[in-house]
Amino acid sequence: MTTQSQELAVSANGIVKQYVNGTFTALHDVAMEVHEGEVVAFIGPSGCGKTTMLRLISGLELPTQGSLETFGTPISKPGPDRGMIFQAYTSFPWLTAKKNIEYGMKIMGVPKDDREKTAQDFLKLVHLEKFAHSYPASLSGGMKQRVAIARTLAQNPRIILMDEPFGALDAQVRWEMQEMMVEVIEREKKTVLVVTHDIEEAIYMADRIIFFTRNPGRIKESIPMEFKKGKRFKQKEEMFDQDGYAQMERKLFAMMREEIVAAAAA
């Protein structure tokens, strides 16, 4: 049992999360396993607890009950092994793009020379070499988010947690960011958990989708993206051409509609 659970990037069992002294249950009896190198998307209606689950894995919040482990270690607090990217822009406005990327490494005690070299590499990875010395105030929303992504990657986390990372961006930038992110995940071979409300985004980025339902928040279904046959696509069009893509999107839309109807009836 121990050997197997150590290979699991995330292992959750009987997770319950309650707020306001137990009067509100955000998550009820949630269990999941995420393997190393897997890209998993959490989707579901508002209030289904998908963001709460991500925050529990990050260690920013702790479960009321249940066991939650990452690579065999119980999660008790946040740490650089689980890098998090938020919907709100978190690139620090008082640091240049490059200094932002260096900041995470600075916290880890990486020597200055190494920091600068690595920061340069990651600036290139997120296509921001030209903006190394720009402050976030002069960058677009998408660029600010790329700074935050590079800062997280530069810490070399084992897991990347993304909470609606592209939710604040306009459609075209979001699409560019999704493709960039897939490219980055392929290169860096990371385990990624992404919370999104965008079905197409979830299908495009994830190897598997975990669908949450509400009242109380729990997992409805874990859906592997079998139609991709283990591939990740550099460009979104390639995905649209796959047999089974349309059926997958239809299935998820139907599931989401069911949730909306149930919420309206409640």
Place this chain on the structure above:
Amino acid sequence: MIQGTKNSAIVTNRDAPALFARAADVQAHKERFFELLSPASGRQTVILGLLGAFIFFAVWEIGHYATPEEGRRFLPSVEQVVGELIFLFSEKGFFYDVLRSCIRIFGSFFAASAVAIPLGIMMGCFGKFKALINPTVSGWRYLPAASFIPLLLVWFGPSETAKMGLLFLGVLFFLIAMVLDNTEAVQREYTEAALTMGASRARIVLEVVVPAAMPAIIDSMRTMIAVGWTYLVIAEIVGASDGIGAVMMRAGRFLNVDTIMAGIFMIGVLGVLTDIFFRVVQRVLFPWNIKKKV
């Protein structure tokens, strides 16, 4: 319009609506003084600012000459006040008084800042620390600083400590509340992002919360030092022999309105200079905060 009709050979009825529309377009571009969502341009800001000052001094000057001869000494003219100010500086050693007042103000203000800023930031960062301090500190804000004058006099006599103490108390509790607000307004995700990066609490406070809150804190300081100037005159009534307030109080006893007004004018000038100082500090220390400008 007449020019236009002359130049085009024929103006038919069908052209009329087009002409009319064009005239309406021109009309729409005409600038209105009271226009919503339309900030003044750089040049307009300067011109309108000077115009406003000019109107103020003109009304004052007219007021002076409109006052009957025998009452004019109670409303001296602009040139009398400016002349008095020059006289005070050249003949009465007013520079020394201004310096004393500045030392009192800046000394007590920076002492208050040295207490309020760390305290406010700590309260803003740590909820339990806030719960411990805030109820007690909030109450103090409702006590008028001037009501401490008798107490300060009993404790310290008509000394420098009493005067500085009043300025200190007048600023401290408001500044704490403002710094607390500024700190709590820091986007929570900055702290969360730093936590997920594995930063220690000390690092987060010093390297994330402080830089994030500092521009707003400097703004709060700018607002509160203005309050400090208002307490200055009160403080210098407390048995002061020097300082702008003391000079004004002495002049009041002899109904020297021009001296009083020169003192008020001087405080105004110093206030504006302080304001400019804080704005420059803001720009120099936080070049990254450009979106807040203009």
